[in-house]
Amino acid sequence: SGTDNCSALHIQALQSWALLLTICHTSEVKKKLDIHLQKLPHLLTCGDVNMRIAAGETMALLFELAREADAEFNYKDLESLACTLKSLATDCNKHRAKVDRRKQTNVFLRSIFDLGPPLLLDAATIKAMRIPREEHVNNSAAFKARTKARSKLRDKRADVG
Incomplete structure (x- = not known):
């Protein structure tokens, strides 16, 4: 110290x-x-x-x-x-x-590069920039549903060949 x-x-x-x-x-x-x-x-x-x-x-x-x-x-x-x-x-x-x-x-x-001092963001600004939890859960659910739908289609196409 x-x-x-x-x-x-x-x-x-x-x-x-x-x-x-x-x-x-x-x-x-x-x-x-x-x-x-x-x-x-x-x-x-x-x-x-x-x-x-x-x-x-x-x-x-x-x-x-x-x-x-x-x-x-x-x-x-x-x-x-x-x-x-x-x-x-x-x-x-x-x-x-x-x-x-x-x-x-x-x-x-x-x-x-003359960018000046780094930006100082307060907690409220950082929180506003984050994706809300509900939106994240909805996006995850939509991604999972798309993945399941694609995998079903892929399985059917694989059997045709």
Whole structure:
């Protein structure tokens, strides 16, 4: 629990720092890029999925800010970073929980395709989307009746041959 709190604190600090960068002057952003752009890729290999997600989002923000400041911006380890991000997006290692892999893949895909944050549905909306039990029972009964009728027809056709 202590390490979880520490990890959550680090994640919040990284996200807060990224938020502050969005209001910084271009000259200040360039200084921060020079200092921190080399450090952030190491966070992409962290064991905590939320830290990897926060690091990936922060890297994306830094690249966006760098390109706004300088259209000719080039990152020297771009191939290495691209490989790391690709491996994270398609991560299927057994040592990572399935929920963590799915969450990480969804976040990276939503970021890549600019889909925005996931929709938050309340219980009433989810309940309204479900098929009511009565309708399900009626559909099951109709399916069973169709199956019986077809099997009777098939048996008669089989005897003709």
